[in-house]
Structures are given as C-alpha cells and as structure tokens.
Amino acid sequence: MSTIPDHLRYSAEHEWVAVSDGIARIGITEYAAEQLGDIVYAELPSEGDSVTAGEPCGELESTKSVSDLFSPVSGEVVAVNDAVKDSPETVNSDPYGEGWLFTVRVDGDPDDLLDSDAYAALIKEGE
Amino acid sequence: MGTDIRRTPLHDVHERLGAKFTDFAGWQMPLRYTGDVAEHTAVRTGAGLFDLTHMGEILLSGPQAGQALDYALVGNASAIGVGRARYTMICDDSGGILDDLIVYRTGEQDYLVVANASNAALVAGELIDRAEDFDTEVRDASTEYALIALQGPRSVGLLAPLTPTDLSTVKYYASYPTTVAGRPALLARTGYTGEDGFELFVAPDDAEAVWAAVAGAGDVLPCGLSCRDSLRLEAGMPLYGNELSTDLTPYAAGLGRVVKLDKPSDFVGRAALQKASAETPARKLVGLVSEGRRAPRHGYPVVDPADGARIGEITSGAPSPTLGHAIAMAYVDADRAVPGSALAVDIRGTITPVDVVELPFYRRSS
Numbered sequence: 429m430s431t432i433p434d435h436l437r438y439s440a441e442h443e444w445v446a447v448s449d450g451i452a453r454i455g456i457t458e459y460a461a462e463q464l465g466d467i468v469y470a471e472l473p474s475e476g477d478s479v480t481a482g483e484p485c486g487e488l489e490s491t492k493s494v495s496d497l498f499s500p501v502s503g504e505v506v507a508v509n510d511a512v513k514d515s516p517e518t519v520n521s522d523p524y525g526e527g528w529l530f531t532v533r534v535d536g537d538p539d540d541l542l543d544s545d546a547y548a549a550l551i552k553e554g555e
Numbered sequence: 556m557g558t559d560i561r562r563t564p565l566h567d568v569h570e571r572l573g574a575k576f577t578d579f580a581g582w583q584m585p586l587r588y589t590g591d592v593a594e595h596t597a598v599r600t601g602a603g604l605f606d607l608t609h610m611g612e613i614l615l616s617g618p619q620a621g622q623a624l625d626y627a628l629v630g631n632a633s634a635i636g637v638g639r640a641r642y643t644m645i646c647d648d649s650g651g652i653l654d655d656l657i658v659y660r661t662g663e664q665d666y667l668v669v670a671n672a673s674n675a676a677l678v679a680g681e682l683i684d685r686a687e688d689f690d691t692e693v694r695d696a697s698t699e700y701a702l703i704a705l706q707g708p709r710s711v712g713l714l715a716p717l718t719p720t721d722l723s724t725v726k727y728y729a730s731y732p733t734t735v736a737g738r739p740a741l742l743a744r745t746g747y748t749g750e751d752g753f754e755l756f757v758a759p760d761d762a763e764a765v766w767a768a769v770a771g772a773g774d775v776l777p778c779g780l781s782c783r784d785s786l787r788l789e790a791g792m793p794l795y796g797n798e799l800s801t802d803l804t805p806y807a808a809g810l811g812r813v814v815k816l817d818k819p820s821d822f823v824g825r826a827a828l829q830k831a832s833a834e835t836p837a838r839k840l841v842g843l844v845s846e847g848r849r850a851p852r853h854g855y856p857v858v859d860p861a862d863g864a865r866i867g868e869i870t871s872g873a874p875s876p877t878l879g880h881a882i883a884m885a886y887v888d889a890d891r892a893v894p895g896s897a898l899a900v901d902i903r904g905t906i907t908p909v910d911v912v913e914l915p916f917y918r919r920s921s
C-alpha cells in the first residue's frame with residue numbers, strides 16, 4: 429500500500445499539494461510514482477510560466493511509459509526543482525520530500541482538492 | 556478475463572518478494588520487484604531471475620514429428636540436431652506471422668515448441684491441425700511446465716554448483732535434460748535479453764525449490780516483465796504484437812532468414828512466402844536513436860524532417876537504461892530505411908530528430 433500523508437491534499441490526477449503562505453508545492457504521489465516505474469526523465473514547467481488547474485504542464489517518462497504532468501492548481505510557477513531534472517529517480521525514492529516538482533503562487537486556498545481519505549478511496553476504486 | 560486470471564506456481568514467491576503484478580495474456584505476472592532500471596542493469600552486469608511460466612509449451616513426438624513441424628513452420632525442424640534449438644515462425648496461408656517460436660529438438664523423435672503467452676493456445680491448435688496427416692502426437696503441455704530464466708553474464712557461475720551438467724560444454728541454443736537443485740529440468744542456453752543465460756523447464760511442483768536454489772546461489776535479482784521489455788528492445792529482438800503480426804511476413808519484418816524456402820517439403824504459407832521473398836517490402840524494420848531521453852513510443856508517427864510527411868510508425872521505444880538515450884524500432888518506407896538516414900518522430904506534438912541505425916542497439920561483449 430502506498431503512503432498517503434494526512435497533511436497533504438491531492439488531485440484526481442495523482443498530484444499532491446502543500447499550501448503555505450500562498451505558495452503551493454506540488455509533486456506526484458507515491459502511488460503515481462509506483463505506477464510509472466523508474467522515472468528517467470522529467471519535463472517540468474519553467475519559472476514564470478502560468479499553469480492552469482487540470483491542464484498538462486510537463487511530463488514524466490519512465491522506461492515503461494510516459495505520463496502527462498498536470499498542475500493541480502492555477503497560478504504562476506515560482507520555483508522548479510532542478511535537482512529532479514538531473515536525478516529524476518528522486519521522484520520514486522522520495523515523492524513527498526526531495527522529489528517535489530514545482531511551486532505555484534496561488535490566490536487563496538485552491539478548490540477541488542481531495543483530502544488523504546478521499547484520495548485513498550480514489551486509488552482503491554481504480555485498483 | 557475477470558476471475559479466470561491465471562497464476563504461476565511461483566505466485567506466492569513473487570508476493571513474498573513484494574512484486575508489483577500486471578495482467579498479461581490472461582496471466583497475473585510480476586511486472587517488477589525493486590525497480591525497472593535496477594533489474595535491467597542486474598541482467599546486463601550480473602544476473603537476473605525471471606518467471607516465464609506464462610509461455611506456451613507444445614510437445615510433438617513420434618516418427619514424423621520433424622516432418623510435421625517442417626510442414627507447420629517456416630523453418631527446417633527436421634534438420635535441427637538432437638539437443639539443439641532454433642528460432643522460427645509459424646505463418647498462415649498468406650505468409651502472415653502467427654507467432655515467433657523457439658523449437659527445441661529434445662530427442663530423435665521429440666520436439667518442444669515454445670510459443671508466446673498470448674498466442675500459446677492458437678499455436679497449439681494450429682500444430683494439432685497441421686500435424687493431422689503425420690505420424691506424431693501433438694500435445695499442449697503448457698500446464699506441465701514452469702519456466703524459469705536466469706539471464707546475465709554471471710549466470711554460468713551461479714548455476715554451475717546447482718547442476719551436474721558441465722555448463723562450459725552447454726552450447727548457445729542447445730538444451731540438456733538434467734537436474735537443477737536435485738529436480739528434473741530441461742536446461743537450455745537460450746533467452747531473450749541479449750545476455751548469456753539459461754532457461755529451465757521444470758515441473759510446476761518443483762518451481763519453488765528451483766527458484767529458491769537459484770535465487771540463493773549468490774547475487775541474483777528477481778526481474779519482472781517490465782525490464783524484460785527494455786532488455787529485448789536494446790538487443791533489437793522483435794516482440795509479437797509490436798514488431799510482428801499477421802499483417803506482416805517474415806520478410807517484411809526483416810527476418811526472411813528464418814524462412815527455409817529450400818527445404819524439400821511443402822509448408823503452410825510456402826507459395827505466399829516464395830512470392831514475398833522476391834518483392835521489396837514497402838516498409839522495413841529499422842532501429843532509431845535519439846539524442847534525448849524523451850522516447851518515441853509504440854504507435855508514434857515517424858516523419859520526414861523536411862516536410863513532416865508520415866513515413867513510418869514506431870513499434871517499440873523506450874529510454875535505454877544501458878545506453879542513456881532513447882531507442883526505438885519502427886517500420887519506415889524502404890527508401891528511408893538506410894542506416895545513417897536522418898528522420899524524425901512526432902513525440903506528442905514535438906518533432907524530434909532521430910537517426911536510423913543498424914540493429915541491435917546493444918550487443919554483449921563475447
């Protein structure tokens with residue numbers, strides 16, 4: 429069973445979101461990383477890009493497959509985790525920590541995100 | 556498939572090892588245990604252990620077993636020496652590929668045909684039909700075997716202490732009835748990873764004991780189907796459903812050498828294949844390499860870099876763990892299939908330059 433930390437919120441596309449002081453930090457869940465397999469390439473948005481909730485903003489490629497990366501929130505990209513570009517395997521080894529992907533300046537609290545229980549139910553449904 | 560999904564006799568072992576499973580051709584098979592890249596690298600540099608029990612095994616025995624296979628397949632089975640094995644194909648009347656196979660001649664009058672999991676029942680049915688007029692018994696023996704593969708440069712050293720057979724005398728593409736860990740096994744020096752290695756056909760009841768003995772023999776990593784796919788792709792080996800299909804003849808797939816038009820007997824598909832052998836296929840199978848790690852995938856269009864015209868299609872592609880860049884196989888228009896040609900692939904809307912190269916992408920040092 430994948431880890432689903434209680435303090436984060438989640439999108440149906442398997443991103444996690446942590447909002448603090450108007451900045452949303454975003455990554456993909458351990459479940460998503462396991463589904464993809466070893467991630468060997470990450471194409472991330474750039475600083476200053478505008479991203480829209482539910483729209484693709486990059487992609488994650490493993491030996492086995494490729495998956496669009498969706499932004500779970502709307503706003504301007506403030507920072508990108510360049511370390512992940514150099515070492516994409518960090519997304520597999522530490523998806524909620526060092527494997528974070530980018531941060532977005534958000535206006536207020538993002539809507540339509542799931543809590544950990546709702547996300548757990550969602551992935552259980554998909555299995 | 557639903558509740559009919561089949562499990563191999565090693566299923567409990569895979570669960571204990573923490574395998575992530577995938578449904579494949581009606582079987583629940585291990586996709587990966589630790590990670591795709593670690594498993595892939597283990598096979599290239601050390602040793603990896605696979606459960607391939609989902610493959611089909613069909614036995615032919617009797618005075619005309621060889622002739623029956625000569626008629627049923629495109630290869631010359633009766634010319635295989637006892638103990639040796641061949642890569643071959645079974646085609647339909649129009650020369651289309653029904654499956655690619657390994658045929659082991661296990662005795663003067665005995666053959667073991669190994670078919671892909673997805674085609675096992677079809678191949679067994681075809682062989683039974685095609686052998687009807689020959690003095691041979693054909694039996695789908697798939698449930699009578701578990702198949703365990705040990706692959707990688709360290710395979711010989713790991714397996715040697717477990718079998719009385721002197722592995723230094725075991726030839727590539729040959730099989731030996733022997734024991735492994737005290738259990739009866741047909742030990743074959745075959746595989747589909749591009750590395751040296753062995754395939755062990757054992758009774759389902761012996762599978763756990765043999766697996767445990769091999770896994771405990773030293774530094775050997777259990778490996779899933781995911782890395783098997785990246786290994787065979789690097790080795791330029793075709794996969795049924797990707798590079799091979801009923802729409803293609805062996806010639807169109809660049810594997811015309813497996814068709815033995817000079818064998819004395821008639822065989823299914825002969826007339827069509829004779830004709831195909833004299834024609835230039837419209838498209839040829841090629842290897843493509845890209846500088847980047849963003850890989851062309853199955854079904855992506857190959858295009859002319861000058862005008863974007865569609866000139867082919869990707870059959871398999873992945874970031875190569877061994878080479879560090881993207882590799883792919885594709886069918887492209889014959890006049891563009893020359894190694895060194897600069898082509899492009901539409902990777903989800905981005906036109907990405909690729910070069911045509913000779914296959915395989917990776918060849919082990921011998």
